[in-house]
Amino acid sequence: MASDSDDSLPPQGRFTRLRKLAGLSMQVGTDVLMSSAKRLAGGTPELLSKSSAEKLVATLGELKGAAMKLGQAISMDPDLLTPEVRQVLARLQNQAPAMSYDMVTRVVRQELGAAPEDAFREFSREPLAAASLGQVHRAVLEDGRVVAVKVQYPGIAESLTHDMENLGLVVKTVSKASRLMDGSAYFNEFRDELLLELDYRREASLAEGFARGVAELKDLYVPQVIASHSAERVLTLELLEGPTLKDWVTTVDSNDERFRVSRQLIRATYGPFFGSGEIHADPHPGNFMVMPDGRLGLLDFGSIKRFSPRFVDANRRMFLQSMRLEPMDILRLSQEVGFTVELPGEEAADLIREVLHIAGRPMRLTPYDYMSCEITRDMRNHFTRNAARFLKIKPPPEAVMFFRSTGGLAQNLRLIGARGDFRGVFLEMAELLS
Known part of the structure; x- marks a missing residue:
C-alpha cells in the first residue's frame, strides 16, 4: 500500500x-x-x-x-x-498528473468501507480525468448503472489551506498599504467558497439542488447523485457520455451547432441564477459536456454559489430593464445589488453604465459575432484607464463568484465563436422571468 x-x-x-x-x-x-x-x-x-x-x-x-x-x-x-x-x-x-491506484484504493476504503473492487461491480484503475481537488474513475454499480467516481487527493485539504494562507498574507499586506485596496472581504469570500469544495457530501447536495434548478430547461442535464456510494471524500454520480466543451469545440465547424451550444451555456448560467438564486461558479470548458442526444451536461458542483435574495432580485430587475432597452437608475440599482460607492453619484453612474454597455453588446446587437468579440479586452481597458476611480466602487463580496461565472461564460462563448441572434437568447431568459 x-x-x-x-x-x-x-x-x-x-x-x-x-x-x-x-x-x-x-x-x-x-x-x-x-x-x-x-x-x-x-x-x-x-x-x-x-x-x-x-x-x-x-x-x-x-x-x-x-x-x-x-x-x-x-x-x-x-x-x-x-x-x-x-x-x-x-x-x-482535467488532465493533471494522476495519483496512484493504491492511494485511490486507500481513500475509497476509508470512505466507503470497502476497496473499489468490492464497492463496485467494476472500477477502472486509470482515471477518466484528474483535476484540482480529486480525480474521476469510471465504475459500474451492481445494478449495471455506469457511474463516475470522484476520489479526493489525500492531503489536498491541508494543501488548499496552505495556499490560502500564502495568498491571504499577500492580500493582508496590500490591504494594510491602502484602505482603498483592501481586498480582504473578497479574498475571504473566495477562500471560504473554495474550502467548502472539499466536502463531497455538500457537493452531492448542491448537485441535487442544481438539478431541480434546471429541471425546466430540458436541454440541460445534471447527473444523478448515487448517495449510497458517496461520502466526504468520494462522490459517485451518473456517468455522462460525450466530449467536454474544450474537446468538442475543436471538432465542430457548423455555426448552427456552435450557436446551439452557446445558447445552452447562456441558459445554464442565467437560468438557475434568476430562477433559484444559484450559479455554477467554476465554468471552465472541462465542466461542460456535449451529450450525444444534444443536451448540455453539467459537471462539478462543488462551486455552486447561492446568493442572497437582495442580490438576485436587484440583478433580475437590472437584466429585465436592459433587455427592454428601458432607461434605468443605474446607481440606485447597483446600490440595491450591494455596491458601495465613494464617488460623486453621476461620476460613478457613468463608470458603471459603461461596464454594462460593454458587457451588454450581445443583448442589444443582432446578429452578434463572438468570433470577433472584444468584450474582455474592452472591459480590461476600461478598468485600467479608470483604476483609481474603480477602487471607490466596491461590489458586495458575494459578487466575486457571480463575476467568476459570468466572466467564464463570456470566455467560453468567445472560445466557441458562434454568430447569431444572441439577443433572442437573452430575450428567452427574460420571458422565463415574466
Whole structure:
C-alpha cells in the first residue's frame, strides 16, 4: 500500500508549496519582461512562451488545489495568450498528473468501507480525468448503472489551506498599504467558497439542488447523485457520455451547432441564477459536456454559489430593464445589488453604465459575432484607464463568484465563436422571468 509520501500526491507544507510557486514565478516573470520589451520595440508580444507554459502546467498540475485552479482560469482568457499556449494550459482543465491506484484504493476504503473492487461491480484503475481537488474513475454499480467516481487527493485539504494562507498574507499586506485596496472581504469570500469544495457530501447536495434548478430547461442535464456510494471524500454520480466543451469545440465547424451550444451555456448560467438564486461558479470548458442526444451536461458542483435574495432580485430587475432597452437608475440599482460607492453619484453612474454597455453588446446587437468579440479586452481597458476611480466602487463580496461565472461564460462563448441572434437568447431568459 502506498504511503502518504506517494510522489503522485500534491506537495505538502506551506513553505514547500510557496517555494515551488516562487521558482515558477521567476520563469514566468522573465517571459513577461521579454514580452514588454518586444512591445516597446514594435513587435507582437507573447505574454507566455510555450516552454514556460509547459513548466506552468507541470508545476500547477503537481501542486493541484488553488494553484491549479488559477492555471485553469488563465487558460480561458483568449486575449492573454496565443492559441498554442492556451492549448498547453488547457490540459490543466482535467488532465493533471494522476495519483496512484493504491492511494485511490486507500481513500475509497476509508470512505466507503470497502476497496473499489468490492464497492463496485467494476472500477477502472486509470482515471477518466484528474483535476484540482480529486480525480474521476469510471465504475459500474451492481445494478449495471455506469457511474463516475470522484476520489479526493489525500492531503489536498491541508494543501488548499496552505495556499490560502500564502495568498491571504499577500492580500493582508496590500490591504494594510491602502484602505482603498483592501481586498480582504473578497479574498475571504473566495477562500471560504473554495474550502467548502472539499466536502463531497455538500457537493452531492448542491448537485441535487442544481438539478431541480434546471429541471425546466430540458436541454440541460445534471447527473444523478448515487448517495449510497458517496461520502466526504468520494462522490459517485451518473456517468455522462460525450466530449467536454474544450474537446468538442475543436471538432465542430457548423455555426448552427456552435450557436446551439452557446445558447445552452447562456441558459445554464442565467437560468438557475434568476430562477433559484444559484450559479455554477467554476465554468471552465472541462465542466461542460456535449451529450450525444444534444443536451448540455453539467459537471462539478462543488462551486455552486447561492446568493442572497437582495442580490438576485436587484440583478433580475437590472437584466429585465436592459433587455427592454428601458432607461434605468443605474446607481440606485447597483446600490440595491450591494455596491458601495465613494464617488460623486453621476461620476460613478457613468463608470458603471459603461461596464454594462460593454458587457451588454450581445443583448442589444443582432446578429452578434463572438468570433470577433472584444468584450474582455474592452472591459480590461476600461478598468485600467479608470483604476483609481474603480477602487471607490466596491461590489458586495458575494459578487466575486457571480463575476467568476459570468466572466467564464463570456470566455467560453468567445472560445466557441458562434454568430447569431444572441439577443433572442437573452430575450428567452427574460420571458422565463415574466
